[in-house]
Amino acid sequence: MKLNNREYKGFREGLTVQDVIRENSFTWPKLVVKLNRKVIWPEEYENTVIEETDDLEVIHLLGGG
């Protein structure tokens, strides 16, 4: 599984989007999450299970003044 174009070392069976966000301390409120290029909305994080061949993008939208 890939997270933001890098191999994700923490992959395991049953891993969800919410797990990845928690394990990586992605606390930012303005995240854009895409699994295999499909947008995953916040209410879907908990129930979206990731497969070993999946490509997950968790993009932080931060402004920077």
Next chain:
Amino acid sequence: MIHICNVPRYQAPSAEELAEMRKHHVLLRSFDYERTPIMRGYTDKILTIDVGEKSAEIADIPAEVKEKFVGGKGYCLRYLWDAVNPQTRWDSPENEIVMSPGPIAGITQYGGTGKTLICTISPLTDIPIDSNVGGFFGPYLKFAGFDALEIKGKSEKDVIVVIDATKGTISFEEAPLEHFDAHVLCEELTALYADDENDKKNIAVAAAGSGADHANIGMLNFSFYDPRRGVTRLKQAGRGGIGRVFRNKKIKALVCKIDGVKANLNNAYDFGLINKTGLKFHREVANNDTKQNDMRGVGTAYSLRTLADYDIVPTHNFKFGDAPGIDEMTAAVFKSDWLTQGAADGCWYGCSMACAKASDHFLLKTGPYKGQRVCVDGPEYESAAGLGPSCGIYNPQEVLEINFYCDTYGLDTISYGTMTAFLMECYERGILNKERTGGLDLTWGNAADDLEMMHQIARGEGFGLIAGLGIHKQKEYFAKMGWGDINEMNDFGMEQKGLEYSEYSAKESLAQQGGYGLTNKGPQHDEAWLIFMDQVNNQIPTFEDKAEALYFYPMFRTWFGLMGLCKLPWNDIVPADNALTDDPKMVPEHVENYLNLYYAMTGNKLDVDGMIRQSERVYNFQRIFNIRMGKGLRANDAIPYRSAGPVFEDEYLWREERYDTQLVELAGYTEEQVKNMSLQERMAATRKYREAQYQTLIDAVYPKRGWTLGGVPTVEHLKELGMDLPELLEVVEPLLAEEGA
């Protein structure tokens, strides 16, 4: 939590005090003028004042200047170029302060539309600095009939310049009894020039502060009157020492008076489209801000906690990045205990983002205003991070007090924070001690002595005079005195081109190292803030990707400075369905909004390529301006090593596993080799790798920008931009010949 309903009004200066001040005013000279109405965002007039001669002239802005330089920063740089020569320094009489609000500035229907750009030859860098500022002065200047203001000469005595659009006069006056510190001076001048309480909102003041008399890091405040609180508040053109130049010209303040802000003073081409675009934006803020950045609740300091999670908050002079005490001063703490909620905190009318937060009736514990209760604007992220964790300070009260005194003394919070952190590290390393600081104990976290140092700057005494030099000149001074090694200080003194770094630790983002190092004015993030896109999102992994970003974003962001726009409403709030767009990081709907605003204002259609082209002309002009002034080549884009990697052993050991892993995964060493290397060997290998990466990045970026590998814009590129102006070719052609380009 403090709500605006419970905030008592501030006390205005007494009528007796004001009468006494007014009695002592001396009118030196006055001119009548006819106000030029604004048409489609422009008056096409520039006002030039000479504070030495006490003269004022109004001239047309030629169509060619308008076409190539657009407004805002473009106008500032064009007129500054014409005023100075390669020998001009910040305190030369011919050095000018030029300010221009840009064609969209002054509308009240969209967020962030009150910005003014200011340029001068900087006392820190000896090249042009550009700094943007909110508040009333820029838009009021335009409403008074001027797209730009050019200030030249030096006055012998302190002078104020009053542009009164209600009477059609420009006057030079002495105002000897008013205070020098900005929070008092702006309050006094607002009250003095307003016809009555209701008229205070029609007065704009620009003023520095007593610190700017003595410090190269002096900045310029722009006031905005807050009728709900009954107080004159301040926004800052912080970077690069503009306030120092202002005070060196003996300008005490600029005042601009108008007869009211109305909906369409800019005479837009399609006012209905501006309204429509603004309504869409305001709805978005109302619906999404609390779920996104909460700009209305805490302002830009919202990001402190998250940035600390990624080792980005400068900690102990950028040595570390995790700000271990950050929980004591997170956005939540500021919101619950310090910042007033529910106020219309825009620094210009109509900004629903309202991020100009304030701490009301804040009790000062030190300095000349000790015991008084004041309105403290901010802190913004930069101020909080630089004055706080970078100096080892995590107490919100102390951060707010330092922030307040920086503002009223006219000192840039970013430069002051980064500079103080440098001095604290010098103190830690024995380069400084109590004997050398005149008794100041500059230990990490010692806010009391930090404040005392700032009060010394304002009084122009003791170690404050050395502090006021800024890091670049401090390094030279410490080396000359035999206190420290210049090479070592160059590694950890966080300045480049003479300007102090703004507050992001870029060690883990090569693109951000370039975002700082490959700027025109010096390391300020407003050109290219790529740190999350690179370090966390990994969206620009290759040199080609990074180079493209370091071409596109500086140009895209420059455009805001041509127009008089704030960048924050671009991407600190996004439409709810932004994630579904092709390129969420660009916030395509907002880019469309800006193109609509430009068309609606000027009647001219523009696309993204056109935006970039407008910026690119000005950007390359500024690069060549730097070269003309003696900087602006590849050697000047070098960065202090701390911006790229760990300088000292404890710095490496703090993230030893990360650095060791990178030696294997990125730098080509085997695990066995790394295991057998000493700490010093691993540090040297890390440095060699990272410094080479930065050079490779430059090799990729310069050609993308149309520059040679030496950093000089090529003639072909200038021709393509329509910028093959004789004065530019005169600068670049000899260098291109030397390079064989």
